[in-house]
Amino acid sequence: MSKTNKNRxxxxxxxxxxxVIAVIPLITLGQSAAFGGADDAAGDLITSIDDNYTPWFSAPFEKLFAGGEIPGEIESLLFCLQAAxxxxxxxxxxxxxxxxxxxxxALVENGIDIEKAESVK
Amino acid sequence: MTQKQKQLIALVTGLCIPFLLVSGVSAMHIMEGYLAPQYCVAWGVACIPFLVAGFISIKKLSIEHRKALILLAMVGAYTFVISALKVPSVTGSCSHATGTPLGALLFGPSAMSIIGLIVLLFQALLLAHGGITTLGANTFSMAIAGPFIAFGVYKLSLLLKAPKHFAVFLACFLGDLGTYCITSVQLAMAYPSEVGGFSASLAKFMGIFATTQVPLAIIEGLLSVVIVMALEAHAKTELTEIGFTGGLAK
Structure with a gap:
C-alpha cells in the first residue's frame, strides 16, 4: 500500500x-437522557448551591424576543450558520x-521546475 | 519578538496584577450573567497580557510568514465550526470541543488567544452562547489555558520522543479537557459550596464539565490528527514556513 493510500x-x-464516540451515548442513554447543554446543567447546579441566585445580566440580543430567550429554531439557525x-x-x-x-x-511530470517558475514570478 | 514588544507585555502584565489582587479573586462556556461582576472583570484583566502577546505574535506572522496566513484562516474556521457543534456525551448532556489546541500547536499558544476571543465574541453577541459579561472568563479557559496546556504537552511529548501524531492527539486531548477543568475552577471559585467550600463545589462542577468532556476531548484529539495529516499532505510549504515539520521544531 502506498503512503497516500495508507494515510487515507x-x-x-x-x-x-x-x-462512533459521538453516537454511543445516544444509543446507550437515548431513552433516559435529555441531552441538554452542560452549561445549563451548571446553571442548575449554581442555583442549587445558592438558591437565591438570579443571573444579573442577559444578552442584549435575547431581549428582542418574547420571554427574553432566543426561540429554539432561530438559535439552531444561528448555530448552523456558524458551522456553515x-x-x-x-x-x-x-x-x-x-x-x-x-x-x-503535473508540472513536475511535465519537466517544469516549480522553484524556478515561482522565483520568476 | 523585539525588546520593545517584550517590554510592552511586561508592562501590561505589571499593570494587570494589582488589579487582580484588589478585586480579590478568591463551558461549555460560562453562561451570561452567571458570574458576579468582580469575577468578570478579574478574568478579563487576566486575559489582557495574553491578548497583547497574541496580537504581537499574529502581527509578526503576517509580516514574516505571509504565506502561512492561509493556515491561520483555516485554523480559525476550524475553531468556528467545532465550537458550534454540540455533541452528546456519556453524562446525558451535550458539550462541544474547542478547536483552539490545534492552532496552538501550529502557531504558538498566544496567537490562539485572539482567534478564540473572536469566536467567543461572535457566540456571545449573536448566539447567546457564553456571554459578554463572562467573555473574560471564557476567553481565559478556552483561548488561553487550553492552548497553553496543549502547547506544553506537545513540546513535552516530543522531548520524550513520542511519535508526532500521538503528541498531537495527546496535546489536543489534554488541551480540550484542561479548558473545562479551568471552567470548573472558575465556577467553583465564584460559587463555593456552603458545606465543603471551594473543593466541594469544584468536585461538582468537574462532575458536570470534565466528565461530559472526556469523549469530546478524544474527538478533538482525533480530528486534530486528521487535520495535521491533511496539512502534511497538501500544505508542506506552509508548515515548513512556520516550523511545524516534525521533530523538535524551535
Whole structure:
C-alpha cells in the first residue's frame, strides 16, 4: 500500500471513530437522557448551591424576543450558520491546497521546475 | 519578538496584577450573567497580557510568514465550526470541543488567544452562547489555558520522543479537557459550596464539565490528527514556513 493510500485509510478510520464516540451515548442513554447543554446543567447546579441566585445580566440580543430567550429554531439557525461559514472557509482553503498539490505534480511530470517558475514570478 | 514588544507585555502584565489582587479573586462556556461582576472583570484583566502577546505574535506572522496566513484562516474556521457543534456525551448532556489546541500547536499558544476571543465574541453577541459579561472568563479557559496546556504537552511529548501524531492527539486531548477543568475552577471559585467550600463545589462542577468532556476531548484529539495529516499532505510549504515539520521544531 502506498503512503497516500495508507494515510487515507488512517484518516477514514479516525473519522469513523469520532462518529462512533459521538453516537454511543445516544444509543446507550437515548431513552433516559435529555441531552441538554452542560452549561445549563451548571446553571442548575449554581442555583442549587445558592438558591437565591438570579443571573444579573442577559444578552442584549435575547431581549428582542418574547420571554427574553432566543426561540429554539432561530438559535439552531444561528448555530448552523456558524458551522456553515466555518466549514465553508475551511474546505475552500483545503480544496485550493489539494488542487495545488495536484497541479505541482503535473508540472513536475511535465519537466517544469516549480522553484524556478515561482522565483520568476 | 523585539525588546520593545517584550517590554510592552511586561508592562501590561505589571499593570494587570494589582488589579487582580484588589478585586480579590478568591463551558461549555460560562453562561451570561452567571458570574458576579468582580469575577468578570478579574478574568478579563487576566486575559489582557495574553491578548497583547497574541496580537504581537499574529502581527509578526503576517509580516514574516505571509504565506502561512492561509493556515491561520483555516485554523480559525476550524475553531468556528467545532465550537458550534454540540455533541452528546456519556453524562446525558451535550458539550462541544474547542478547536483552539490545534492552532496552538501550529502557531504558538498566544496567537490562539485572539482567534478564540473572536469566536467567543461572535457566540456571545449573536448566539447567546457564553456571554459578554463572562467573555473574560471564557476567553481565559478556552483561548488561553487550553492552548497553553496543549502547547506544553506537545513540546513535552516530543522531548520524550513520542511519535508526532500521538503528541498531537495527546496535546489536543489534554488541551480540550484542561479548558473545562479551568471552567470548573472558575465556577467553583465564584460559587463555593456552603458545606465543603471551594473543593466541594469544584468536585461538582468537574462532575458536570470534565466528565461530559472526556469523549469530546478524544474527538478533538482525533480530528486534530486528521487535520495535521491533511496539512502534511497538501500544505508542506506552509508548515515548513512556520516550523511545524516534525521533530523538535524551535
Amino acid at each position: 485509510t488512517v484518516i477514514i478510520v479516525l473519522l469513523l471513530l469520532c462518529v 461559514l466555518g466549514s465553508g472557509l475551511f474546505f475552500f482553503i483545503l480544496g485550493r491546497l489539494t488542487m495545488r498539490t495536484k497541479m505541482r505534480k
